[in-house]
Amino acid sequence: MSVARLLSSSQLNTAIVNHLDDGRLVDAVKLFCSNSHLRNTASWNLMLAGYIRNGRPQCARKLFDEMPCRDIVSWNTILSGFRRSGDSFMAFQHFSxxxxxxxxxxxxxxxxxITIFQSSNLLVQLHGMAIRTGLSLNSIVGTALVGGYAGLRDPIAMFQAFKDIPIKNSVSWTSLMLGYMEFGRLNDAERVFEAMPVKNVVSWTAMINGCISNGNLNAARRYFDQMPIRNVITWTSMIKGYQQNEQQVNALNLFAEMLRLSSVRPNQFTYSTVLAACAGCCSLLFGKSVHGQILKSQLLWDVILSSSLVEMYGKCGDVDSATQSFESFEIRNVVSWNSIIGCYARHGLSTRALEKFKEMIQEGVRPDDITFVCVLMACVHGGLVEEGEYYLELMEREFCIKPRLEHYGCMVDLLGRAGQIDRAEDLIKQMPFEPDTALWGAFLSACGWHLNLEHGLWAAKAMQRLEMDHPAIYSMMLRVYGERGAWRRVNGLKEKMEKVVVGKQMGLSWVDSAAS
DNA sequence: ATAGGGTTAG
Structure with a gap:
């Protein structure tokens, strides 16, 4: 760093701005500290904003408290910091x-x-204050109010707030459109979109995302094809739309089209979506090629992108590459750990999964509910009944995570496979959830495997009452009756099976389908 | 210097 002598406040402030724009917070701090005689309020405000932009809210607060005098910009900046860190209570306190x-x-x-307290009753008070002070004539304030009333789920007030905006621009129109989308009122949203005098890429993309979140993928694609200019966010949104609707091949095709036919280049957001699509259809070939593209593109491996890669290798069955990727990334969070633990669990590497879990705890990463689904899955695949019971108890006692239905499902599966049908049934009876189809399926498979007719029938009847269906019902019964030589009942069941299951997905394996 | 609309992982 050059040590040119600074002569004025404006020189100091320009130098601070330059450092902050280059992401050199430390140098900005040094400059600020060593030139206390030149500081003015703007210098303090710049540093305040610098800390907040760099995700250091505690430093920002300390600086704010030490400031000799605060102007409106200082207050606004510290409020935006509280918004960033999600601390609405502190925001309210400082505002007061x-x-x-x-x-x-x-x-x-x-x-x-308004943006902090959208979807809170305080919004109405803020609106009143905006009217009293005349600030509601500010178009940005008005637009924020539209979003605020959308959050409050009040369409009438939302529309009124929109009408009250003196000069409406495409941001105001898009906010109104998004509001209707949030209410699930796709028709109203489309009407607003049609009426919008000037549409830009952002409005079009918002429209596409609204259609997707309302489950209308075809409408989204129509807008996508219709719009004049698409940027990387537009492409990513559309690809993600296919991906989250289990249309992985369409997602990958659209990605290929983006590379081939557009000049838009993918970013981290695009790549993590595409990797999720590869994982979703187990396409290791495509996944590896995407991995290569990312390496060539020199993009930064942020924590989301890197855990998408681990997840992709794990789901595509390449355990070694998943391991290698996981170990090579410096930045990890719960999701990355869950991906690698889940990978080992899925592939029956129970010991490795549990070792990874212990390593995660040692590194001080706090596990979440999904971590324990992975851990319990590992116990299921390893037949580790005692370990499973231990972890189920541990998650609540040590980490305050209440077991969800999925965790109970793993436990039922675990006990059932071990032949402890009675205990599995007890667990079903005492858990605080209604079993879902998957859980009953696991239980029934266990009954079939262990030839336990009594419990199997209990489950089958329960499912019938709830109008649930699962191939395991029939295979369990076939097994049980077949084993007992009750062939007449088997034949009856086969007929029933054909009636009930025809047209639905049967539990046929590839070999079965080829044989029939 | 501070503010309003669109994108990412399990």
């Missing part, structure tokens, strides 16, 4: 202090507060 100190809120203040 500011008002009580006699400082008048600006449009920025109200906009920030």
């Amino acid at each position: 202090t500011m008002i009580l100190s006699g400082l008048r809120p600006s449009g920025v203040t109200l906009t920030t507060m």
